[in-house]
Amino acid sequence: MESLFGDHEFLGKDSGNNFADIILPVPIPRMFTYKIPSILKPQIQIGSRVMVQFGKKKVLTGIIGKVHNKPPQAYESKPILDVLDIEPSVNPLQIRFWVWMAEYYCCYIGEVMHAAIPSGLRLSSESKIQLNPNFDREESKYPLDFREEKILEALEKTEEISYEDCEKILGVKTIHPILKSLVAKEAILIYEKVLEKYTPKIETRIRLTGDIASNKIALETIFEGVQGKPKQESILLKYLRDIPVFQKPQLNEKGVDKARLLEEGDSESSLKTLIKNGIFESFKVVVNRLPEEEPEKEPAILSTTQQTAFEEIKTHFETKQTVLLHGVTGSGKTEIYIQLIREVMDSGSQVLLLLPEIALTTQIVSRLKKVFGSQMGVYHSKYSDNERVEVWNGVLSGRFSFVVGVRSSIFLPFDSLGMIIIDEEHEPSYKQFDPAPRFHARDAATMLAYFHQAKTLLGSATPSFESYFNANQGKYGYVEITHRFGDATMPQYHLADLAEDRKKNLLKLDSTRMMREKIQAALDKQEQVLIFQNRRGYSPYIQCEDCGWTGQCVQCDVSLTYHQFAGEMRCHYCGYKEKVPQSCPACGSTQLTTMGMGTERIEESLSLLFPEARMGRMDLDTTRNKYGYQRLLDEFGAGQIDILVGTQMITKGLDFGKVTVVGIWDGDRILNFPDFRSGERAFQQITQVAGRAGRREVQGQVIIQSRNPNNDLYKKVIKGDYFEFFRQEMMDRKKFYYPPYVKLVKITTRHADFKVSEKAAHALHREMANIAVKKIVLGPEKGIIARIKNQFQFESLIKLDRSGNTQSVFKESLAKIQEELQSRPEFRSVRWIVDVDPS
Numbered sequence: 001m002e003s004l005f006g007d008h009e010f011l012g013k014d015s016g017n018n019f020a021d022i023i024l025p026v027p028i029p030r031m032f033t034y035k036i037p038s039i040l041k042p043q044i045q046i047g048s049r050v051m052v053q054f055g056k057k058k059v060l061t062g063i064i065g066k067v068h069n070k071p072p073q074a075y076e077s078k079p080i081l082d083v084l085d086i087e088p089s090v091n092p093l094q095i096r097f098w099v100w101m102a103e104y105y106c107c108y109i110g111e112v113m114h115a116a117i118p119s120g121l122r123l124s125s126e127s128k129i130q131l132n133p134n135f136d137r138e139e140s141k142y143p144l145d146f147r148e149e150k151i152l153e154a155l156e157k158t159e160e161i162s163y164e165d166c167e168k169i170l171g172v173k174t175i176h177p178i179l180k181s182l183v184a185k186e187a188i189l190i191y192e193k194v195l196e197k198y199t200p201k202i203e204t205r206i207r208l209t210g211d212i213a214s215n216k217i218a219l220e221t222i223f224e225g226v227q228g229k230p231k232q233e234s235i236l237l238k239y240l241r242d243i244p245v246f247q248k249p250q251l252n253e254k255g256v257d258k259a260r261l262l263e264e265g266d267s268e269s270s271l272k273t274l275i276k277n278g279i280f281e282s283f284k285v286v287v288n289r290l291p292e293e294e295p296e297k298e299p300a301i302l303s304t305t306q307q308t309a310f311e312e313i314k315t316h317f318e319t320k321q322t323v324l325l326h327g328v329t330g331s332g333k334t335e336i337y338i339q340l341i342r343e344v345m346d347s348g349s350q351v352l353l354l355l356p357e358i359a360l361t362t363q364i365v366s367r368l369k370k371v372f373g374s375q376m377g378v379y380h381s382k383y384s385d386n387e388r389v390e391v392w393n394g395v396l397s398g399r400f401s402f403v404v405g406v407r408s409s410i411f412l413p414f415d416s417l418g419m420i421i422i423d424e425e426h427e428p429s430y431k432q433f434d435p436a437p438r439f440h441a442r443d444a445a446t447m448l449a450y451f452h453q454a455k456t457l458l459g460s461a462t463p464s465f466e467s468y469f470n471a472n473q474g475k476y477g478y479v480e481i482t483h484r485f486g487d488a489t490m491p492q493y494h495l496a497d498l499a500e501d502r503k504k505n506l507l508k509l510d511s512t513r514m515m516r517e518k519i520q521a522a523l524d525k526q527e528q529v530l531i532f533q534n535r536r537g538y539s540p541y542i543q544c545e546d547c548g549w550t551g552q553c554v555q556c557d558v559s560l561t562y563h564q565f566a567g568e569m570r571c572h573y574c575g576y577k578e579k580v581p582q583s584c585p586a587c588g589s590t591q592l593t594t595m596g597m598g599t600e601r602i603e604e605s606l607s608l609l610f611p612e613a614r615m616g617r618m619d620l621d622t623t624r625n626k627y628g629y630q631r632l633l634d635e636f637g638a639g640q641i642d643i644l645v646g647t648q649m650i651t652k653g654l655d656f657g658k659v660t661v662v663g664i665w666d667g668d669r670i671l672n673f674p675d676f677r678s679g680e681r682a683f684q685q686i687t688q689v690a691g692r693a694g695r696r697e698v699q700g701q702v703i704i705q706s707r708n709p710n711n712d713l714y715k716k717v718i719k720g721d722y723f724e725f726f727r728q729e730m731m732d733r734k735k736f737y738y739p740p741y742v743k744l745v746k747i748t749t750r751h752a753d754f755k756v757s758e759k760a761a762h763a764l765h766r767e768m769a770n771i772a773v774k775k776i777v778l779g780p781e782k783g784i785i786a787r788i789k790n791q792f793q794f795e796s797l798i799k800l801d802r803s804g805n806t807q808s809v810f811k812e813s814l815a816k817i818q819e820e821l822q823s824r825p826e827f828r829s830v831r832w833i834v835d836v837d838p839s
């Protein structure tokens with residue numbers, strides 16, 4: 001990245017520079033160079049939004065990525081048309097980060113920009129057609145045909161029209177040739193209309209008029225006046241309850257939200273009368289969507305173990321940029337983060353705390369909120385666009401010097417980060433699969449911290465092998481906590497043999513005797529139970545008992561997943577859905593049954609086995625709406641649920657004191673995943689879910705149901721020797737060339753025609769063979785799912801040597817190859833998907 005951008009080029013405002021590289025929206029692949037007109041020079045700054053002409057007559061909005069003095073070689077540069085921002089929207093460090101991301105993850109910088117800027121801030125541009133002011137119908141040397149006349153007539157009546165308007169006016173779809181001709185005849189202009197999408201929230205507020213609030217006699221007179229008018233009296237009383245002006249007249253100034261005044265069913269017309277009579281006045285204000293909150297409590301005092309870890313982390317930071325904090329589940333990592341965050345904030349720098357999915361970590365967010373109040377911004381996947389814009393602006397204005405967020409929060413406009421903390425750093429959900437940029441937020445955040453000269457703290461009870469490897473090599477500092485906080489002990493494991501119980505007729509509704517006994521014991525003591533079922537790989541589906549028919553997606557090579565709640569079968573890849581048929585579409589039989597074991601089935605079974613227990617279920621279905629997680633977790637925390645069944649969502653970060661039993665419904669389902677990381681993932685997943693049990697005085701009990709309880713991996717998890725497990729797995733990784741010993745790049749071709757997709761994949765393969773760096777190319781092979789959304793997929797996997805500049809040479813050559821292949825007519829509509837560090 002250094003080669004492309006020297007630091008001096010980020011200084012912006014340099015009147016000696018005559019050219020600017022502009023980042024343009026997708027699908028425009030790279031930055032284009034434009035001339036800086038001298039009158040715009042004073043306004044040119046890195047990160048400002050500008051309008052530029054692209055192609056013949058198209059006007060786009062882009063962002064200044066770089067200013068310099070080198071005219072482009074391949075084309076004549078056009079001038080920048082206008083600068084839209086007085087203050088840049090994006091700072092130079094962000095641009096530098098975007099450039100790095102586009103290069104590292106092999107994607108277009110426009111795609112990074114698209115991911116980075118919340119859509120509420122994005123300039124949406126819609127092509128608009130306008131009369132060319134220089135055009136004179138009488139004097140034009142070009143004759144117009146009747147369609148062109150029609151368009152011009154419309155434009156004489158209104159200032160601008162859209163493409164859609166044109167289609168309507170002409171009653172045809174093919175308007176491009178007509179518009180093109182009009183442009184050529186200099187009769188019209190086509191431009192992109194710039195729309196700001198973000199809208200501030202405006203509240204109507206009510207307050208007492210003039211100085212009534214400070215005049216007791218006037219107030220009393222008013223009360224006398226509304227006697228016998230109960231509706232008006234009620235509104236007045238409610239106002240005084242919320243705003244006690246008798247004690248503090250100055251409170252009247254801010255007034256109350258009108259909606260609040262009317263929310264208990266008071267009538268709007270009575271309020272109107274009060275306003276008409278000059279008692280109340282209404283006014284409008286712009287309000288924050290994110291409420292102000294004061295911190296409620298002081299951070300906890302660290303235990304001796306925590307304090308030691310805290311000191312060790314800081315000592316490592318003196319010499320290392322990154323530190324890995326490896327602390328067992330329940331060791332109190334969050335409290336250590338809190339102390340670090342405090343210190344960095346006190347020193348005047350910004351802090352970012354990354355969590356894998358905020359919706360799943362509501363508990364941690366509310367713990368932090370209590371300590372940091374509204375100094376802390378939350379960047380939530382379930383926030384609305386407008387709320388996101390307010391967080392963005394809050395970072396810009398300095399309102400938030402600390403942000404907790406999901407992976408997209410690495411794009412916020414920080415200008416002086418002091419530390420990035422990545423909690424649960426092993427979590428696969430830090431990786432963005434689709435669309436580009438396909439980045440890993442942990443790795444990208446480490447780079448971001450480097451650009452800010454900031455520190456990175458990685459935290460996990462089960463570190464990723466990549467991070468553990470770096471710590472072992474001495475590249476990262478390493479701090480370990482081997483004991484839980486307070487008196488809590490590590491949970492005790494039990495393997496329950498499914499096959500054995502079946503033989504002995506002890507299996508009831510897929511539960512072993514061990515599982516039932518442990519659950520019952522917990523229920524008897526009013527303790528709580530978590531039951532985990534792995535979502536990956538398996539899903540419930542509908543099958544015909546007579547002919548074996550199963551519902552298939554019409555666009556993808558996958559079977560449809562059964563959603564009992566909606567009575568539907570859905571494709572998890574493209575969203576296609578249909579109602580569950582009454583009878584088998586193939587043979588007409590009505591014997592349709594549910595196969596696979598989803599969380600719904602387990603919930604049903606358990607409520608039959610434990611009829612007195614109150615059940616809850618947490619999965620994609622029950623948490624679809626914004627407050628779904630929150631509601632379930634609140635109920636669970638309040639002890640209104642005895643047994644909570646859930647998928648991956650219940651494994652992350654939950655800290656409930658009354659959970660003493662964790663059941664893993666089908667352990668084998670976690671082990672059998674065809675991936676080089678399956679061992680690592682299984683170890684992590686079992687340890688994490690088990691870690692929810694027994695986090696206070698009572699020791700936790702973990703039951704793993706399995707048909708193969710002698711599997712070596714269970715033994716290793718139970719032993720809990722992470723280092724030993726790592727050491728053994730790493731021998732395989734080394735032998736078979738897998739990360740972290742090599743870097744992986746996966747390239748997928750997609751096309752509606754099987755043959756074309758295959759041919760493109762082979763052409764790519766041949767070209768890649770000529771790239772002169774050490775590498776192994778596997779494939780191309782049909783994708784694990786051969787067809788998605790009617791597109792056939794072929795995949796190649798490339799293993800790159802980690803040494804020297806292998807990666808950059810490979811990526812550069814790959815970009816050239818891709819460009820060349822894309823230009824071949826036969827591959828024009830092929831999609832090429834490059835995934836660096838796939839997971």
Ligand SMILES: Nc1ncnc2c1ncn2[C@@H]1O[C@H](COP(=O)(O)OP(=O)(O)OP(=O)(O)O)[C@@H](O)[C@H]1O
Pocket residue numbers: 300301302303306327328329330331332333334335460461485652653654655691695
């Ligand atoms: N110094 C402290 N004082 C009081 N309570 C503490 C302290 N440190 C930790 N705790 C409590 O101990 C419990 C476990 O801590 P925490 O949730 O931070 O662990 P963790 O390391 O993040 O665990 P996991 O990796 O399983 O998420 C929490 O209930 C927390 O409030």
Ligand SMILES: [Zn+2]
Pocket residue numbers: 553554555556571572573574575576789
């Ligand atoms: Zn589908």
